[in-house]
Amino acid sequence: MAANIGTGRAVSSTFAPLRIWLLLPGWLSIGFFLLIPVLLMLVYSFLTKEFRGGVIWEPTLAAYDQFFFDRGLFGDDPRRIEWKYISIFWRSIWQAGGATLLCLIIGFPTAFFIATRPDRTKVIWLLLVTVPYWVNLLIRTVSMKFLIRDNGPMNDFLQYIGLINEPLQLINTNIAVQIGLFYSYLPFMVLPIFAAVERYNFTLSEAASDLYADKWTILRRIVIPVVSPGIFAGCILVFVPSLGAFLAPDLLGGAKSFMIGSLIEEQFKGNIGNWPFGAASSMILLSLVLVALFFYARAQSQGERA
Amino acid sequence: MSETAIQLESVRKDFGDFTALSEVSFEISDNEFFTLLGPSGCGKTTLLRLIAGFLNTTGGTIRLFGEEIEALPPNKRPINTVFQNYALFPHMTVRDNIGFGLSMLGWSRSDVATRVDEMVSMVKLDQFAERRPSQLSGGQQQRVALARAMAPKPKVLLLDEPLSALDLKLRQEMRLELKRLQNETGITFIFVTHDQEEALSMSDRIAVMSAGKVQQIGSAVDIYEFPENRFVAGFIGETNLIEAEVIDASADALTCQLVNGAVLTARSLHEITKGQKGWVSIRPERMTLSKTKPKGNSLSGTLTGATYLGTDNQYAVGLTDDLSLNVRHQNRTSVGAAMTTGEPVHISIADNAARFLVD
Amino acid sequence: MNRGVDLRRYFGFFPMTLLCLFILYAPLIIVTVYSLNDSRSITSWEGISLRWYAEIFTGPESEKFRKAAWNSLTIAVMAATTATIIATAAAIGMIRGGSFRGKSASFALISLPIMVPEIVTAVATLIFFSAIGFKLGTLSILVAHIVFCIPFAYMPINARLQGIDASYEEAAHDLYASRWQIFWHVMMPIMSPGIISGFLLAFIISLDDFIITNFVKGAGVETLPTAIFGSVKQGIKPNIMALSTLLLLLSILLVTASYFVGQRREKPVPTNQKPETEA
Numbered sequence: 001m002a003a004n005i006g007t008g009r010a011v012s013s014t015f016a017p018l019r020i021w022l023l024l025p026g027w028l029s030i031g032f033f034l035l036i037p038v039l040l041m042l043v044y045s046f047l048t049k050e051f052r053g054g055v056i057w058e059p060t061l062a063a064y065d066q067f068f069f070d071r072g073l074f075g076d077d078p079r080r081i082e083w084k085y086i087s088i089f090w091r092s093i094w095q096a097g098g099a100t101l102l103c104l105i106i107g108f109p110t111a112f113f114i115a116t117r118p119d120r121t122k123v124i125w126l127l128l129v130t131v132p133y134w135v136n137l138l139i140r141t142v143s144m145k146f147l148i149r150d151n152g153p154m155n156d157f158l159q160y161i162g163l164i165n166e167p168l169q170l171i172n173t174n175i176a177v178q179i180g181l182f183y184s185y186l187p188f189m190v191l192p193i194f195a196a197v198e199r200y201n202f203t204l205s206e207a208a209s210d211l212y213a214d215k216w217t218i219l220r221r222i223v224i225p226v227v228s229p230g231i232f233a234g235c236i237l238v239f240v241p242s243l244g245a246f247l248a249p250d251l252l253g254g255a256k257s258f259m260i261g262s263l264i265e266e267q268f269k270g271n272i273g274n275w276p277f278g279a280a281s282s283m284i285l286l287s288l289v290l291v292a293l294f295f296y297a298r299a300q301s302q303g304e305r306a
Numbered sequence: 307m308s309e310t311a312i313q314l315e316s317v318r319k320d321f322g323d324f325t326a327l328s329e330v331s332f333e334i335s336d337n338e339f340f341t342l343l344g345p346s347g348c349g350k351t352t353l354l355r356l357i358a359g360f361l362n363t364t365g366g367t368i369r370l371f372g373e374e375i376e377a378l379p380p381n382k383r384p385i386n387t388v389f390q391n392y393a394l395f396p397h398m399t400v401r402d403n404i405g406f407g408l409s410m411l412g413w414s415r416s417d418v419a420t421r422v423d424e425m426v427s428m429v430k431l432d433q434f435a436e437r438r439p440s441q442l443s444g445g446q447q448q449r450v451a452l453a454r455a456m457a458p459k460p461k462v463l464l465l466d467e468p469l470s471a472l473d474l475k476l477r478q479e480m481r482l483e484l485k486r487l488q489n490e491t492g493i494t495f496i497f498v499t500h501d502q503e504e505a506l507s508m509s510d511r512i513a514v515m516s517a518g519k520v521q522q523i524g525s526a527v528d529i530y531e532f533p534e535n536r537f538v539a540g541f542i543g544e545t546n547l548i549e550a551e552v553i554d555a556s557a558d559a560l561t562c563q564l565v566n567g568a569v570l571t572a573r574s575l576h577e578i579t580k581g582q583k584g585w586v587s588i589r590p591e592r593m594t595l596s597k598t599k600p601k602g603n604s605l606s607g608t609l610t611g612a613t614y615l616g617t618d619n620q621y622a623v624g625l626t627d628d629l630s631l632n633v634r635h636q637n638r639t640s641v642g643a644a645m646t647t648g649e650p651v652h653i654s655i656a657d658n659a660a661r662f663l664v665d
Numbered sequence: 666m667n668r669g670v671d672l673r674r675y676f677g678f679f680p681m682t683l684l685c686l687f688i689l690y691a692p693l694i695i696v697t698v699y700s701l702n703d704s705r706s707i708t709s710w711e712g713i714s715l716r717w718y719a720e721i722f723t724g725p726e727s728e729k730f731r732k733a734a735w736n737s738l739t740i741a742v743m744a745a746t747t748a749t750i751i752a753t754a755a756a757i758g759m760i761r762g763g764s765f766r767g768k769s770a771s772f773a774l775i776s777l778p779i780m781v782p783e784i785v786t787a788v789a790t791l792i793f794f795s796a797i798g799f800k801l802g803t804l805s806i807l808v809a810h811i812v813f814c815i816p817f818a819y820m821p822i823n824a825r826l827q828g829i830d831a832s833y834e835e836a837a838h839d840l841y842a843s844r845w846q847i848f849w850h851v852m853m854p855i856m857s858p859g860i861i862s863g864f865l866l867a868f869i870i871s872l873d874d875f876i877i878t879n880f881v882k883g884a885g886v887e888t889l890p891t892a893i894f895g896s897v898k899q900g901i902k903p904n905i906m907a908l909s910t911l912l913l914l915l916s917i918l919l920v921t922a923s924y925f926v927g928q929r930r931e932k933p934v935p936t937n938q939k940p941e942t943e944a
Contacts, residue, residue: 013362013379013380013838014831014834014838014847015757015758015762015834018844019762019763022754022755022757022762023754023755023758023762026751026752026755026771026815027774029751029811029812029815030775030777030778031774033793033809033811034777034781034789034813035774036793037789038781038789040793040796041788041792041793044792106685109675109677109678109685110678110681110682113675113678113679113681113682116674125682127920127924128686128689131916131917131920134869134917134919134920135913135916135917136872136873136890136913136916137873137875138875138893139696139893139912139913140693142696142897142901142909143693143695143909144692146692146695146901147695147696153699183688183689183692186685186689187689202672202673205672205673206672215675216675219675240780240782241782241783244783244785246784246875247875247894260784265784265876265879268880275792278788279792282784282785282789286781286785289780289781358839359838359839360838381838381839381840381841386839387835387836390832393832394836395836395854406840406842407839407840407841410840411841454836455839458841
């Protein structure tokens, strides 16, 4: 900016005076229909539950208490840590992390390969990777379920070629959920890494090669550190939506692979719901995401400074 | 003298804490080719953008043919700009680009077409009228930008380093072209550049700017021969600057004692009294080296270096250990004067070549 | 470069890419193939037929699907249009607004719908609508969709505008165009590839959404994803596979279209380009 000030080119006078009016519709719609709702949700998490859904306007910590502590059936036992919900969150983090790792293992080589293609073929490869992202997530998840179910085409095929004798029972397991999450968000991993590798200056690799580094050392010591902002971005883009995912665990998982998304959803369905508890769980999920985003932002800004 | 086209009165522009222009006052006459010359960051583009209306002044007044234009947005000022990067609309043909301003002014289709034809042939782009900017060369894009800005017959045309994107040969051609267009149309040109050769070769008058201030305004000869201060002397061409004190001041010449003790006669644009400290400026090409002591203004020292530059030979002459002068000889003959470094030499200074500068 | 050591090639990266594409496409291809299966059972193959496609339009569930499709489509068109208009204005305000206080806060607000997990947005929106007594139905779905579509429309428009030199606007302003004329004659045409991709992205995102819609749709209103989800809950039936295949083709058609729109539109003239030929 400072460099531009001297030449007077920094500001275009044409639309600058109107910026308030241009930004106002965006501020209002998101502020009114998302920011205020999130704040209201925070308030709701401290209210008393109404059976049949909804709330009674009486402040209480009951929702958070229920989340973290067990007071027995009648609520008067001594406080013990309640592991039920914490473990659901823990499992979600673990599942999302696993899916992120899977995406990274497959996504990095793919992104690198595509980014080093000649311009003409590059766009085609890129299009191939992005097309599935545009296909309805529900349809993709259902397709995956269809493919990997116990007597589905994958098991038929594996049995046919004699790799297995019994069908693999993937559906309703954690592995199925991880496959589903991985499948849902794989393009999110490829695209930012692709962008970073495309900007990567291969003269750096040549310089390292000149200084006696072998190819895999170059990859480890030069390429990966330089493109790491893209890798971080990809990991965040996969991890965050995986954490709160609903479709993959709901359709592919069973009771033992219950995740945050399903826990929250249950609180708002029908008469068994508990709105304050659902709001509290949402707030805890949101805090987890904000922590992840915070670390991401810090890593990115450190990367810029370095 | 013809009418005043642009009048600037104490114009000031701040960007936050940074003062880009301070106390700029001068006038540009109608039909003049006026150049703002200075290094990057000197405020010349800011001044141009103030005149165009893309920026608002912090203080002072800008008048166009006597009328204050400060309150008018760019689209209400009869002033057009040729942008440094041309800013040709990529989705329009050459014709549509040139006709854009006219349509915006509400001209009828047929009038626009007539005027566009006129402009297209004026800048010699008749065969290219239906092309898009991306299908043109840099020089052709430049002509379209000129035609577009001149089509609405502005009272003043602003040119923001329009030649900087072209290569050397094309740049030299375009200088003549610009001069021709200005003569033909009679529009007042305000031309911004950091290239002194461009400024010297085209302008009626030049304003040399530095650090947000106008350092000197004058014709090419004025600013080269009689620089106002050290900045102008150093920015336009090359010069040697030597600290000096005036020991005697008569009506037409100043006797100056240089920092090394030598005495010279010099001139100044201003009234200077005895005892004034300052600098003597001498252009390298106004000095000649000789082995024998010449008559008139002269200095002596040791030849410390000689560089062959093709058209010229450049010599470095040490007067003292930390004072050295550059001297240039044109290579009139294929063999240079036989001079060896380390030899004592004399420098003869042409009459009327030394200038005394106060700051 | 030395042919023996190509530093851009790594052993195994190409097979990994093929594996990646295989994983991405295998489920989609399998479903497409099985949607053509004549059998009523999804496990056995009984030859090719289009009966399940016919079933979507004429079968017992056709009325439900038709309504859901109509809802999905109208909501997506309206949400994407509104979000694109809001996003275009916001992008111009952000990129051409100079530096101002609250610029990064503005950006954070615009990207909020992307940062907040969908399920949280869904919960918050439901709570908000119920607190202010907003009746759940098509309108509540539309409002929620507009909000979360804004950042998706914003990103490509923003990226496009960032690549456009501000001197085009200044040139137009200098040539006597008013702000509205500048927007209409200069910015819109140059920005249009960004605006079109922004619209398409928002359109697809709206069409795609399940979680938020599921929370705020109210009783009796269905969009295609919620209808399909309801149906799938009782097991995957062949007609669902046919419907999925149709949606899949629609998506691919849209991406390809948007890709070609991006290709056809010429990029803004790179400034200061050197001449290639001089006449």
